[in-house]
Amino acid sequence: MKQEYKGISNGVMLNAYPDSIGSRLSDTIVMLKKPELQDVFSFFYVLPTFFNSDLDRGFSIIDYNLNNELVSDEDLKALHELNIRLKFDIVLNHLSVASPQFNDLLKNGTESKYKDFFINWNTFWEGHGKMNEQGVVIPKDEHLQKLFMRKAGLPILKVRFPDGTEQPYWNTFYQKIEYNHIDPIDLFNIKGLNHANAESICSEINLAIGNGVELSSLDFNELIEFKKEVIDIVESKRSYLGQMDVNAKSSLVWDFYNETLCKLKGFGCEILRLDAFAYLHKEIGQSNFFNTPGTWEYLDRINQIAKKNNLKLLPEIHAEYGLHLHDQIAEEGYQIYDFFLPGLVIHTLETQNSSALINWAKEIIKNNFTCVNMLGCHDGIPVLDLKGKEVGGNYNEGLLADIEIDSLMNLIIQRGGRVKNLYDAEGKKLSYYQVNATFFSAIGEDEQKLLLARAIQMFMPGIPQVWYLDLFAGKNDYEAADRAGSGGHKEINRTNLSNEEIEAGLKRNVVINQLNMMRIRNTNKAFTGSLIIKEENKDCINLKWEKESDFAHLKVNLRALSFSIRHKFDGNIEELIF
Numbered sequence: 001m002k003q004e005y006k007g008i009s010n011g012v013m014l015n016a017y018p019d020s021i022g023s024r025l026s027d028t029i030v031m032l033k034k035p036e037l038q039d040v041f042s043f044f045y046v047l048p049t050f051f052n053s054d055l056d057r058g059f060s061i062i063d064y065n066l067n068n069e070l071v072s073d074e075d076l077k078a079l080h081e082l083n084i085r086l087k088f089d090i091v092l093n094h095l096s097v098a099s100p101q102f103n104d105l106l107k108n109g110t111e112s113k114y115k116d117f118f119i120n121w122n123t124f125w126e127g128h129g130k131m132n133e134q135g136v137v138i139p140k141d142e143h144l145q146k147l148f149m150r151k152a153g154l155p156i157l158k159v160r161f162p163d164g165t166e167q168p169y170w171n172t173f174y175q176k177i178e179y180n181h182i183d184p185i186d187l188f189n190i191k192g193l194n195h196a197n198a199e200s201i202c203s204e205i206n207l208a209i210g211n212g213v214e215l216s217s218l219d220f221n222e223l224i225e226f227k228k229e230v231i232d233i234v235e236s237k238r239s240y241l242g243q244m245d246v247n248a249k250s251s252l253v254w255d256f257y258n259e260t261l262c263k264l265k266g267f268g269c270e271i272l273r274l275d276a277f278a279y280l281h282k283e284i285g286q287s288n289f290f291n292t293p294g295t296w297e298y299l300d301r302i303n304q305i306a307k308k309n310n311l312k313l314l315p316e317i318h319a320e321y322g323l324h325l326h327d328q329i330a331e332e333g334y335q336i337y338d339f340f341l342p343g344l345v346i347h348t349l350e351t352q353n354s355s356a357l358i359n360w361a362k363e364i365i366k367n368n369f370t371c372v373n374m375l376g377c378h379d380g381i382p383v384l385d386l387k388g389k390e391v392g393g394n395y396n397e398g399l400l401a402d403i404e405i406d407s408l409m410n411l412i413i414q415r416g417g418r419v420k421n422l423y424d425a426e427g428k429k430l431s432y433y434q435v436n437a438t439f440f441s442a443i444g445e446d447e448q449k450l451l452l453a454r455a456i457q458m459f460m461p462g463i464p465q466v467w468y469l470d471l472f473a474g475k476n477d478y479e480a481a482d483r484a485g486s487g488g489h490k491e492i493n494r495t496n497l498s499n500e501e502i503e504a505g506l507k508r509n510v511v512i513n514q515l516n517m518m519r520i521r522n523t524n525k526a527f528t529g530s531l532i533i534k535e536e537n538k539d540c541i542n543l544k545w546e547k548e549s550d551f552a553h554l555k556v557n558l559r560a561l562s563f564s565i566r567h568k569f570d571g572n573i574e575e576l577i578f
Contacts, residue, residue, distance in 0.1 A: 010042070010521070010522070010524075010525065010527045010528045011042030011043055011522060012040060012041050012042060012043070012458075012463075012466060012521050013042070013043035013045055013087065013463050013464065013465040013466065014028075014041045014043070014045065014465075014466055014468065015044075015045040015047070015378070015465050015466060015467050015468065016044075016045075016046070016047065016467075016468040017046075017057065017058065017378070017496075018046060018049055018050050018067070018071050019049065019070050019496060020468050020469075020494075020496055020497065021468060021496070021497050021499070021502055022497075022498065022499045024069075024070050024071070024072075024075075025046070025071045025072075026072070026075055026078075028044075029075060029078045029079065029082070031502055032044075032079075032082055033082070036506045036515060038519075039519050040515055040519050040522055041084060041466075042084065042085060043084065043085050043086070043087055043270075043271070043463065043465075044079065044084045044086055045087040045271075045465060046086060046087070046088060047089070047378055048088070048089045048091070048275075049067060049070060050066070050067060050070070050071055050088065051064050052064075052067050053096065054098050055096065055174055055241050055242070055243065057378065057490070057491075058089075059089070059173075059243070059275060059276075060091075060094070060096040060097075060241070060242070060243045061091050061096055062095075062096045062100075063099060064090075064260045064263050064264065065263075066267075079268065080268060085270045085271070086267065086269050086270060087269070087271035087273060088264050088267070088272060088273070089273045089274075089275045090261070090273075090274060091275045092246075092275065092280050092298075092302065093243075093275075093276035093279040093280045094173065094244055094245050094246060094276065095243070096242070097157070097159075097240040097242040097243075097244055099244075101114040101117050101252075101256075102114070102117075102244055105117070105118060105159075106159060106160075107162070108162070109161035109163055109165075110161070114252065116247055116249075116250045116252070117247060117250050117252050117253060117256075118170070118245065118246060118247055119170035119247045120168070120169060121169060121170050122136065122137045122167070124170065124284075125137040125139050125143075125284075128143060128284055129143070129144075134158075135158075135166055135168070136156065136158070136168050137168075138154075143284065143285065146285075146286065146287045146288075147287065147288050148279075148288055148289035150172055150173055151173070151174075154168075155170060155172045156168040156169060156170060156171055157169055157171040157175040157177070157240065157244065158177075159240060160236060160238070164232065164236075169244055169245075170244070170282070171242050171243065171245060172243070172245055172276070172279050173243040173276070174241070174242060174243050174487065176241040176242065178241070179209045179215070179234060179237075179238050180237050180238065180239060181202075181205075181209060182206065182233065182237065183202060184198035184199050184202055186202075186233055186237070187201065187202070187226075187230060187233065190226055190229050190233075192225075192226075193223075193226055197223055201220070201223060201230055204218060205234060209234075215231050215235075216231065245282075246280075248280050248281065258305055261305050261306060261308075261311060264309075264311070265310065269311060270310075270312065271311070271312050271313075271314055271372075272306060272311045272312070272314065273314045273337075274299075274302065274313055274315045274316055275316050277299065277315050277316065277317070278290040278295060278315075278317045278319075278325075280295070281294035281295045281298050290317070290319070290325060296332065299315065299334075300332075313334055314334070314335045315329055315334055315336075316337055317329070317337070318382060318384060318385055318434075319385065320386075320388065321340060321385060321386055321388065321389070321396075321399050322387060322388035322389030322390075322391065322395070322397060322398050323389045323391060324391075326369070327367065330367060330369050330370070334370075335370045335371060335372060336369055336370070336371045337372055337373075338364075338369075338372065338373035338374070338460075338462055339382040339385045340360055340382070340385055340399055341360075341373045341375070341457065341460060342374065342375050342376065342381045342382060342439065343382060343383055343386045343400070343405070344399060345357065345375060345453050345456055345457070346381070346411075346412070346442055346453075347400060347404060347408055348541075349443060349449050349452065349453065349558070350408070350411060350443075351404075352538075352539045352559050353558070354538055354539070354540065354541045354558060356399055356404075357456070357541070359399070360399055361460060361461065361531075362533060364460075364461045364462065365461060365533075369461070370462070371461065371462035371463070372462055372463045372465050373457060373460055373462045373464055374464075374465040374467065375439045375453055375454070375466075375470055376438060376469065376470040378490070378493070379434060379436075380434030380435050380436035380437070380489070380490065381412065381436070381437060381439070381442055382434050383405055383409050383435055384434065386399045386405050387400075387402065388401075409435055412435045412437050415437065415441055415442060415444055416437060416441055416476045416478070417435040417436060417437035417476070418489040419434075419435055419436070419489070436489040436490055436492050436493060437476055437492060438469055438475055438476055438477075439470045440469075440470060440473045440474060440475060445473075445475060447473060447509075449561060450470070450510060450514075451513050451514065451517075451563075452556065452561055452563055452578070454470075454517055454518075455554055455556070455563055455578070456554075458518060458520070458521040458554075459521075459543040459545070459554045461531060466518065469493060469494070469495060471511060471514055472497060472502070472505040472508075472511055473505075473508070473510050473511070474493070474495055474497075476492050476493070477493070477494070478492065480494065517576070520552060520567055520569075523569065524545075524550060524552050524567055524569045525548075525569070526545040526546055526547045526550040526551050526567070526569070527545050527547075527552060528547055529545060529546050529547025529550075530547065531543065532544040532545075532546065539557070540555075540556060540557060541555070541556035541558070541563075542555050542556070549568065550569055550570075551566075551567060551568050552566075552567040552569075553565065553567065562577075562578060
């Protein structure tokens with residue numbers, strides 16, 4: 001099978017946080033300037049702690065200004081001089097509680113300029129549900145059952161307005177309410193409360209806060225007459241963490257998108273990943289995930305802004321293969337994220353069967369998908385994405401059968417991976433979502449498997465995106481995941497590497513060999529030409545890229561986990577045998 005692949009195929013992309021290496025972005029730049037890294041990377045996907053943020057390791061954006069603790073204008077100039085093209089995120093669906101817009105809402109309540117910038121849950125569902133005792137509208141069951149939950153319970157965060165009312169705001173992802181300790185001076189204006197009693201109350205309140213006790217359960221004993229006023233004061237002093245869904249029906253939101261894309265272009269952005277875009281469109285009677293045609297209308301609208309700023313969009317979406325949303329996105333002319341590759345590669349290595357992987361490679365070429373692929377990333381290893389799906393009464397098969405996906409998941413969990421699930425509105429688990437692990441640990445911390453996985457990635461169509469920790473054969477970081485608490489599963493694969501660890505890593509064969517393969521992919525123009533997939537036994541892989549007189553040829557024996565790369569570039573032929 002020989003077909004020309006017209007997607008963006010050449011150029012390898014580094015993926016890291018600004019402080020993944022050393023302590024600032026400048027340390028990553030020092031690494032990129034080393035001779036070992038020469039000609040290895042053409043792109044750098046810098047994760048959003050590049051901007052000011054406060055939660056979810058950057059994906060809760062406060063504002064899109066440079067995070068001066070990690071990034072400087074000099075860093076951007078240095079990357080430009082290295083001819084490194086940049087990819088950033090815009091988190092379309094939400095902003096941090098600490099954003100200027102939400103802060104204004106908390107300060108001014110219904111008088112805020114931004115009162116419609118976010119989604120008041122009760123206002124949204126008015127007339128389509130009933131108010132419960134907690135002052136929250138519970139949507140009618142036919143609406144509630146359509147909601148797609150990323151956490152247990154309703155997707156809301158209740159915030160306190162200046163008038164003392166509690167207002168629920170749509171909050172699809174992370175949230176946290178923090179109660180702050182109080183001092184007797186905070187209770188100074190409570191009539192009839194003396195200093196000694198104020199100290200006693202403060203001690204009881206602060207102890208309850210420290211132990212996570214519900215404040216309404218406190219009895220206050222003989223000081224019960226002061227309970228309501230005291231709790232009102234405590235509530236007024238609470239603080240929040242959260243990613244608040246924006247209201248895309250507001251013109252102010254689109255003004256904000258316009259301003260942001262212009263700003264990102266100024267930072268040197270060329271590829272813009274649309275994080276959580278499928279949650280943006282919300283409509284009564286529809287799901288809150290990839291509604292149509294509304295989602296397409298929003299995507300087209302953001303694309304018009306992107307075109308004005310010469311930005312290429314990469315919509316980020318996790319969905320079952322059988323739903324074929326990736327086809328729809330590609331048909332609209334957008335790049336797609338190849339979230340299928342990590343699971344397919346692990347399945348290929350563990351079963352010594354390349355059939356599913358090769359079928360996917362053929363599909364990419366046949367449909368001329370323009371994609372970015374990966375093995376590991378800041379999130380987990382996708383598994384839901386590989387599944388089939390029933391659509392309109394017909395079952396569309398997945399890239400792997402359910403029994404194969406379950407086997408894959410169980411294997412990664414046995415090797416220390418942790419699971420992220422999806423929930424219904426009542427908090428019941430619906431499905432697994434992803435497994436959190438480093439790619440190296442997911443394949444049993446086998447260096448030969450890692451090299452083979454990297455070789456396969458380098459020969460797949462699309463831009464190969466390389467997670468910094470995978471490059472250095474990083475292992476699961478259980479301590480980091482435990483420190484981060486119940487929602488800290490992702491920290492298992494986000495270990496920061498010191499400059500000393502980078503220096504030591506660059507001397508390891510498993511790192512040097514990956515860099516050599518990546519350099520071939522990054523520089524050989526054969527990867528902008530045609531891909532020949534030679535039909536072999538299922539325990540072999542044979543991929544050859546050709547353009548004019550240049551070529552790059554990968555041959556794999558899965559049973560032996562051995563492989564070779566033979567390539568010709570600028571008249572020189574080289575063969576690497578692993």
